[in-house]
Amino acid sequence: MSPEKLTMMANQIAAFFKTQPGTDGAERLAAHLNDFWDPRMRAQFFAHLEAGGQGLDPLVVDAAQFVRRPAEA
Amino acid sequence: MKDFIIPSDKTFGDKDMGTPAKSGKPVHLTIDGARVTVPAGTSVMRAAAEAGLDIPKLCASDNLEAFGSCRLCVVEIEGRRGTPASCTTPVHEGMVVRTQSEKLQRMRKGVMELYISDHPLDCLTCAANGDCELQDMAGVVGLREVRYDAAPEKANHFATRDTSGQPNPEWLPKDDSNPYFSYDPSKCIVCNRCVRACEEVQGTFALTIEGRGFDSRVSVGAENFLESDCVSCGACVQACPTATLQEKSVIEMGVPQRSVVTTCAYCGVGCSFKAELNGDQLVRMVPWKHGKANRGHSCVKGRFAYGYADHPDRILKPMIRERIGEPWQEVSWEEALGFAAKKMRGIQEAYGQKSIGVITSSRCTNEETYLVQKLARAVFGNNNTDTCARVCHSPTGYGLGQTFGTSAGTQDFDSVEKTDVIVVIGANPTDAHPVFGSRMKKRLREGAKLIVIDPRKIDLVKSAHIAADHHLQLRPGTNVAVVSALAHVIVTEGLADESYIRARCDWDEYLAYAEFISDERHSPEMTFALTGVDPEVLRAAARTFATGGNGAIYYGLGVTEHSQGSTTVMGIANLAMLTGNVGREGVGVNPLRGQNNVQGSCDMGSFPHELPGYRHVKGEEVRSIFEAAWGVQIDPEPGLRIPNMLDAAVDGTFKGLYCQGEDILQSDPDTKHVSAGLAAMECVIVHDLFLNETANYAHVFLPGSTFLEKDGTFTNAERRINRVREVMAPKAGYADWEVTQLLANAMGANWHYTHPAQIMQEIALTTPSFAGVTYDLLEEKGSVQWPCNEANPEGTPLMHVDGFVRGKGRFIVTEYVATEEKTGPRFPLLLTTGRILSQYNVGAQTRRTENSTWHQEDLLEIHPHDAEVRGVKEGDWVRLASRSGETSLRAKLSERVSPGVVYTTFHHPDTQANVITTDFSDWATNCPEYKVTAVQVGLSNGPSDWQERYAAQAEQSRRILPAAE
């Protein structure tokens, strides 16, 4: 998947969690990725993040610490 | 007709009781000396029928209100003068009725004599011979002579010419314009049953009786049936006691002699039918009166459009090829399965365990779907399983799961009979769920209010004898804003049902929500600029919903297929909780599922993150249940969803796909992206009836079986598990579940199912909501609604009765986020897509039936104003372009769409409307955004280059070499 598309998808999810009350938006966003993104998508996510994470919403960047690192790509 | 019926007709009698059942207090009476007790309001005719005393009748039928025109059903009642018609006479306490006497018999004979004197006496060659109530009644009343000669010299309706050879002005020719049934006026007895069926059962009002006395006739108000308002539901044909309205298949093949009860394989209503046969030749499909979803009604698809089952295009031999450019090679089952298994295992060796996957079908049975996901999980060893429900109702699963605790629709269909305010959002029931649409219209005619939220003026907004009280004609893509504005009005005007909310929902979450939604930015006045909905209309609708009594929301793909689909579903759940409309009859949140088994395919664990019964694969406890049952380790990581599979294919990490009964190339958005994904795979296995569009990219083709050729179950939109019964042997040798088992075993599994009942046993064993489901139970009850388990042994018609499944109902904040898909100078119009009555989904089945009479091509509906500024006239070829691609189709000028909005269907592969749709999707579930695409429309000369290239490629890839001798 292109980094642009991945970024768009992640930001779309962030757009929802940003509107939710509470301060646990990053955790909830990460839980969503853990539940629905298969390991290779999460690997691509980390790769993009580590390459600078261009375009990623700050909440997505913040959530990364709670995203489960896939065992293999 | 002497029937041999499965299930046995002891439990499910087919007798016509004459008038509808009633539910009043018990009333006692005596009929022919027998004591009878029936509910108040019951007719004497029905009371007698319940006592086994059948009174002769012609104009009465138990699915229609009594009419009292034929006077064949006369009876004598003690203490009452004259001979009242038993169909129109209600019972009274202590009534004493005689159904037979010399006088009554004489009267009935007289009536029959009159009928027969104006009826052609060609019984032996008549299509209804053996299935004609007029014939039966002549027998019952003992008609032996006809004093008023049925003579051609007397005025009559049946002789083409009088004795002097002059044309008979009373005679009318047969109307054969409808492809499925004929109307022969010469046999009509003007009993009015067809007219009432069209009004009361179908709600179309296509028929009337014109003229009086001898001159009265059934009229379609048009040149013929095809040109009329008739939607070919078949209700009148079924109601007709004579051969006047008759299925053409019966005219051709004769009266069927046996029948098997089964379930329609088209839409999510899940109508029950009797498949009526001679030998293994299907003669007709007749809606089954004990079917709890349809109550004896049907639509043109289920009733008539089964001809695809023996269409010459069906592929009955397995085929393989090394490369997609090559022609197909017909081979044995063994060779095809061996070839497929070797390729799939080879791919896994080269690219890893997660490089292959499956797509299950919403058209196949629960048992088949269960096996396909099991194939991925237990044999491939990964969770790469998804279903086309991804592209329609996945947001329902997410949205209702978050708010109520289960994705299940809350009601049964019967519930609509108790509804006072019906809200229809992004659904078009009269086209997409026709039988339920008819039930809805019936309720509306009884006085229920209607709110329609749709960019288009759908039929419900205005048609015969119904009209929406409020139509919120919103701009596509602004559902969340409209739903939030409705909630804003309810909360700020103090219309929320606080005592319900306190009792049933999380109060703190409600307070947070109320504060959020009360903000001015959600008011109808503020959102008007986005939605285009008049604030006054919106306020009025909100008040009607909040204060009008039982409110029920029905929604469809116009809600889910958006980038904010999941958010809208949550907003809908909020509305229902706000107004206290969940947990009893007549209310609720009801997703109208598109295909027949969308519900079932989701229940069966088709999604890559969920095992059967909606339990996340990360749960150790759940995994261990299946690990024990299957004897394998289950991957705790979620697998790929369909769009992710295609992305991974383009990336080169996903290489093999087994696709059962789905045509992702035609039905999924952004066709070019799908074809690029498919082209990048090394092994695509298509298991289907026809060489569908996806098969153009396939290496293995496994012939599928139709719903007539297998046993199993479908689960409809009200969670009702209905039996599908084998009506004839599989034409290609195997039912679909057997093929999946053969493929699994070719890949090293060791499965031994010999009947789908055993698969259901495994489902019941592993999935709590199905724990009580067995084929025996289905045989006994006809159908059950899940959850069906120890707590609810007979199933669950209504959900959340004593509290929400998740405990407290949860309000979720629903902020409007504009879709990325925006109009601009290049693409100034918004395209939205939908479907029509006579065609189904990608049309693979319906296009191969006479249903094409009604819909030969996809058309672009465009507002006359938008057409005019582009110089487009009715019927012109136009180019439809988006940033994804372009296609050409013909224009239809229509005021059903607002200026700025265009609309089309996607039933035909030549149009490929999905070349236009983009790969934007729902934020939570990746459900594609079919319903909003920015487009431009301009005149064109015909099919686009892309369409022509596509057609050529399709032709090329469909070549078949005959099997080597």
Ligand code: SF4
């Ligand atoms: S087929 Fe249905 S719609 Fe057509 S006339 Fe008969 S009842 Fe009415």
Ligand code: SF4
């Ligand atoms: S067409 Fe059939 S149902 Fe209709 S009035 Fe004539 S006989 Fe009765």
Ligand code: SF4
């Ligand atoms: S298509 Fe739907 S409404 Fe029509 S007969 Fe089949 S299940 Fe019923």
Ligand code: FES
């Ligand atoms: S059946 Fe009662 S009047 Fe016809």
